[in-house]
Amino acid sequence: xxxxxxxxxxxxxxxxxxxxxxxxxxxxxxxxxxxxxxxxxxxxxxxxxxxxxxxxxxxxxxxxxxxxxxxxxxxxxxxxxxxxxxxxxxxxxxxxxxxxxxxxxxxxxxxxxxxxxxxxxxxxxxxxxxxxxxxxxxxxxxxxxxxxxxxxxxxxxxxxxxxxxxxxxxxxxxxxxxxxxxxxxxxxxxxxxxxxxxxxxxxxxxxxxxxxxxxxxx
Numbered sequence: 001x002x003x004x005x006x007x008x009x010x011x012x013x014x015x016x017x018x019x020x021x022x023x024x025x026x027x028x029x030x031x032x033x034x035x036x037x038x039x040x041x042x043x044x045x046x047x048x049x050x051x052x053x054x055x056x057x058x059x060x061x062x063x064x065x066x067x068x069x070x071x072x073x074x075x076x077x078x079x080x081x082x083x084x085x086x087x088x089x090x091x092x093x094x095x096x097x098x099x100x101x102x103x104x105x106x107x108x109x110x111x112x113x114x115x116x117x118x119x120x121x122x123x124x125x126x127x128x129x130x131x132x133x134x135x136x137x138x139x140x141x142x143x144x145x146x147x148x149x150x151x152x153x154x155x156x157x158x159x160x161x162x163x164x165x166x167x168x169x170x171x172x173x174x175x176x177x178x179x180x181x182x183x184x185x186x187x188x189x190x191x192x193x194x195x196x197x198x199x200x201x202x203x204x205x206x207x208x209x210x211x212x213x214x215x216x217x218x
Contacts, residue, residue, distance in 0.1 A: 018088035018214065021137075023072045028178070029094060029201045036203055045071040045093070049106070057097050057104050058146050061131035064095035065144060069135045076137075089137040090210060096200050098175025100126040105175040111165050114176035118164070121177065122156040122187075128175070130197045134209040141216045143209045147202045149193030151179065156187045174200075 020040040022033055033040055045068035052067055054060040069091055098105040100120050108114035120126075128151060133144035164183050170176040179188050179198055196203045 018090055021072070021089065021091045023068050023091055023093040024200075026094075026200050028180075028199045032196055032199060032201045032203060033092070033206075036207065040092075043072050043075065045069075045075075047071050057099050057127075057129045058131075058148075060104065061095040061097055061129055061146055062133070062144060065093045065131040065133040066142075068093040068095070069133050069142070073135065073137065088139070088214065090213060091135040091137055092201075092206065092210075093133045093135070094131055094201050096128060096130040096174040096197075098126050098128055098177075100124070100175070107174060108171055108176040111171070114165050114170040115161060117176040118156060118161050118170070121151075121153045121175075122161075123153060125150055125152040126175065127151075128193075128198045130200060130202060132202060132205050132209055134206070134213045136213050136216075139216075141213055143213045143216070145205055145209065147194060147197045147205050149191060149195070149197045151191050151198060152189040154187045154189050156184065160184065160187070 020033070020038055022029060022040045022042050023045055024030070025042070025044045030042065047067050049064055052060070052063050054063050072091060072093070098117075100117070105117050108117055128149045129146055131144060131146040133142060135142045160183055164170055164177070164181060169178060169181065177184060179185060179191070179195070191198060194202050194204065
């Protein structure tokens with residue numbers, strides 16, 4: 001898809017002093033940013049996420065969010081973009097992984113791996129670690145951080161797991177399971193931490209990083 005076709009939308013009055021680019025194709029992240037009162041343009045990063053590895057999940061989600069930001073900035077040829085636009089432009093990138101039984105779970109490679117992931121959550125719990133990176137394309141300042149949430153599950157019946165997997169959405173989300181899915185949400189016992197983090201973008205953390213970035217002096 002051509003870049004000009006991929007970038008769309010207008011900025012609202014609520015963020016008229018700066019522009020926002022969301023560097024993600026995630027529908028959940030788009031919805032969360034809309035709920036925060038922002039409108040934004042969308043540009044996706046074309047990176048090989050599997051080629052980026054770190055020892056700790058917290059380091060991994062930060063490295064991936066920063067790699068997405070770097071790829072998008074290069075794609076936009078940001079030097080020329082900044083010179084033409086004096087209004088601050090903030091690029092928001094993010095990444096999420098699930099940690100279960102001591103293993104990092106990213107997007108499943110296939111249905112069999114998705115089944116293994118979800119069965120591992122059944123009757124147990126998992127940690128969701130999400131990063132947010134806000135890059136100011138006008139000043140070059142970058143602010144980033146991560147948050148963690150714990151999710152506890154009831155036993156998930158095999159037929160529910162089969163239905164969710166056959167639907168296909170499991171292959172597009174970290175850990176293979178979306179908590180808000182109508183089939184699986186009844187089996188979520190509790191979430192300790194921000195549900196926004198579990199869905200892919202912490203509202204509180206994103207708002208803080210936006211404010212910190214705009215208030216920073218390079």
